[in-house]
Amino acid sequence: MDWNCTVTEERLSDFLEGTLALPERDACAAHAEACASCSEILARVGALVTDMHALEELPEPSHLARRIINNTRPTPRRGQEFSSWSGWLSLIWQPRFAIGLATVAVTAVILAHAARPQLSRLTPADLNPVNLVRAGNRQAHLTYARGEKFVNDLRVVYEIRAMLASPTQAEPGNQGTPSSGARPNTSEHEDETQQRSEARVERGSMVWAMLFPFTDEGAPPSANRRTP
């Protein structure tokens, strides 16, 4: 292969980077051995490339990144300010916020409606802190008393229901069949009916006494007709 100084210069980088084919590489090496100029060029360029590859990257100025970030950050303009407000509006204009707002509005209307008569009768003396505390205390006690009365009424109702239900279950005639298995005769049946009637009247008088505990006429009208 005819390898000369011109070819050496043209293929210098290929030789240094090892991308020459084997015959060309041998021809280049043989020419460099024979030519002092080409040998010197190969050595000098090879050393230069090695040195440049070994050079470290220069550290950028410490403030450069911050400077770039500051300059690439968009500055708010008038239109953008409006868009930021509209962004808030869009955040507020959501179903859950609207529902919450409607609930608050309805509650406020109800409270205003309930307090309206009192507000119309409001006098300057009512705004005195002492009067406010007293009114609050009175209202709290009233509320407690009403609650207590409601609970007591409930208890009475359930007690009455329990009393009406339990004797029926405890009546001997309802507990089962007679042990003999024989059918009761007519006189016995009349006695049982009489006993049931008396028990019913007695329960009614007890209930009446519970409903009206402070009256002298506690007995129901039917109790006067009770048979001894």
Next chain:
Amino acid sequence: MRRHTRRVYNLCYRFTGNSAAAEDLSQEVFLRVYRTLGSYEAAYGAFATWLTSVTRNLLVDHYRRTRRDRLTDSIDQAPQVEETHSTERTPHQQAEAAELSAQVQMGLAKLSPELREAVILRDLQGMEYGEIRKVLQVPEGTVKSRINRGRLELARILREMGVRAS
């Protein structure tokens, strides 16, 4: 972000030889990237290659813009060499590396822009031929030719400057 900043800054500094200009150009590069990020397509190649391409275009613009200023300056005026030393090396090694970097920088400043950018991309940025072809938008044969001629020219310049090869 820091990796890209350093890469862009080094490219700008090696091309201009001036740290202040490199700083301004780096900022300009990222501003342009920020504005034209939508035009980036993955088919073009790696993001670093695209970033290098943007940087190179800006450097070419900057070179053309400052041509008149350079002609009015002294032609023999040496470029500013501002090296920052790495802390991982000994002081002697740091001094040697700084001296070499400064010499290479001075030699690069005397290369033509076409050869300079090719050598910088290949030997200082470590890019492959295919990537350089995309950045410079020239055939790969032209890229190899420019790199080869740039190395030869740079070695000759350094020899004339009295720089001894290691």
